[in-house]
Amino acid sequence: MRTALVVAGWGLLAGMLGAGPAQAGPRVGQPVLSDVMGGDRGELACAVPPIKVGSVGSLRAFHRAMAGCADRFWAARFAAAGIAYSSPEVTITTGADSVCGRISGAGAHYCPEQRAIVIRITRQDLRDPFRMNIAHSVAHEWGHHVQQLTGVLGAQEALYQQATDQARTVLSHRLEMQAECYAGVFYSAALKSIRPGITWKAWIGAVRQAEESEVHGKPRNLAFWQDRGYRGGATGFCNTWTADGTKVG
Template sequence: MRTLLVAAATCAAAGLLLSGPARAAPSTPQTGLSDVMGGDQPLLTCVVPAIREGVVASLRSFHRAMARCADRFWAGRFAAAGLAYSPPQVTITTGSDSVCGKITSSGAHYCPEQRTIVIRIMKQDLRDPFRMNMAHSVAHEWGHHVQQLTGVLDAQSALYWPASSSARTLLSHRLEMQAECFAGVFYNAALESIKPGIEWEDWIDAVRRAEESEIHGKPKNLAFWQDRGYRGGATGFCNTWTATKTKVT
């Protein structure tokens, strides 16, 4: 099986922690998520178009369709939990600028202050537009938006600023792995509609074998949390904040 571009697909929010100290927060950023947005959920039917290799407009259409799918899913989950929900803005670009500054890495990022997901279409995406890589750009960053809406980002930021360098790295890993888990929760309902072009077990194996990221942590743990969200199908399975260090480094 060819090497998948998982590392690019899971690129997280550039500048996620650069907006300054937040208000006082709980000792962990979970903020009650263990008890909400869970339970049985029907499969989500979304229309996600085919991607034409080398065509920017085709990739834009795919990402827009993925955004509509993710929005429907999370709006439903928030409503079922009795929580307020608002969708993020979604910007799709081929350039290196975004509403929260330069895109310093490939893939996608989330701008928390602007509540905007920025998807960057790269040359590699045009040459080899593998559906699951493209889908994950949206699913992972929507996970950060869920963290924003539920107070997790503010709580993490409050813990981050007074922390040591090593503690900050661990907090970053916990944040990214929870976003991976939230993506898995979404896939539990939407994967069939996405038509990923790869079996789930093969995808998770590809995530496990991706290049390690200082921000995200070890690929094997990213794979663990994404798979946990997928198999659990609820945000209560995504409490990375009290997980042992070995599961989030």
């Protein structure tokens, strides 16, 4: 996640969190996301097209199909939980300008104020369009949209402003790892439609070997939470907020 507004937090929300796996995040004006949002292990049928090397058009079509698939999935989960849902704005670009300002770097971004996902098609995507890696741009950022709709991002912004630098780092990790877990929940239903070109075991192994990020945390923990969401198939498995620090470092 790369946002124009950096948001993270936890400490003051501790009293709002349950200790068990059924709690997925802070309660901020809406019901907590619990396992009612994800017990169904049924497959989600989505028509996700192939990607042609060097083709911007095919990458746009792929991202649009992924966005439609993620939107259907989360709309159904929110409806089952009795929580209001609205779709994010999705922008797919090859440039650096977006609805939330100028994009720095590559990849995808979530813009909280605009409730928008911005996906940047890069030269690397065009040269080597690895389906699962590109699909993850949508799945992870939709996880941040879920956090926005349930009040997590807004609550955490306030907490982040009061935190020390060290605490901010940990809070950022908790935020990002929950988004990874939500991506895993989505994959539990949609992976077959994505046709990732890699086994789940190999994908998680690749995530573990990724480069460490100060914002996102250790790759082994990102892999742990993504796999936890995938195997659990429910948002209730995504409570990074009360997890031991060794799982969110």
